[in-house]
Amino acid sequence: QQQVKQSPQSLIVQKGGISIINCAYENTAFDYFPWYQQFPGKGPALLIAIRPDVSEKKEGRFTISFNKSAKQFSLHIMDSQPGDSATYFCAANRGATNKLIFGTGTLLAVQP
């Protein structure tokens, strides 16, 4: 119940294309769902986050879609750029704690 399952493990997208990464969770007590972006040699950094009272959140080219009934959420990167090449982690958090449960990560490569 504590797991967050993430797919795919790796993804290759052409420049200008759409990158989609999916995550699923079991624990209905989770109420905060962030996505972290990690470049080689760096620590993860918060990219975008959503709470389950909304179905979508958009920040620039990055969008989180959230399906509460299916217990799934996904990250969409529109007009993908080579600079987006990084590892992306979804995560989930239960209210009143700061404990993040991370997915296993997706290595995204955007080809020029």
Next chain:
Amino acid sequence: EAQVTQNPRYLITVTGKKLTVTCSQNMNHEYMSWYRQDPGLGLRQIYYSMNVEVTDKGDVPEGYKVSRKEKRNFPLILESPSPNQTSLYFCASSFASGIGGNEQFFGPGTRLTVL
């Protein structure tokens, strides 16, 4: 600049030789945490601290110790390192409002190799 710093960034050691990885944050965050990152496993929490003198186990605490004597520092101690502790380690910090959903700020990582 607001940041989380870790030292050392790289460390090669031998089995059984005690080591400490330091972590410091300058954002006055109450919450600090240690993670290890392994291929195919994502980030797993080792220990966390909600405030000074308050620490608790995460998901993979075996073989590790921590202390929180000051708000800004949260060192990770491996008293008798073993090869299965070879990993990439991250320290993170955030505010601890009790509401949840606080952005965690990560350090640059420490790559540890235990021979």
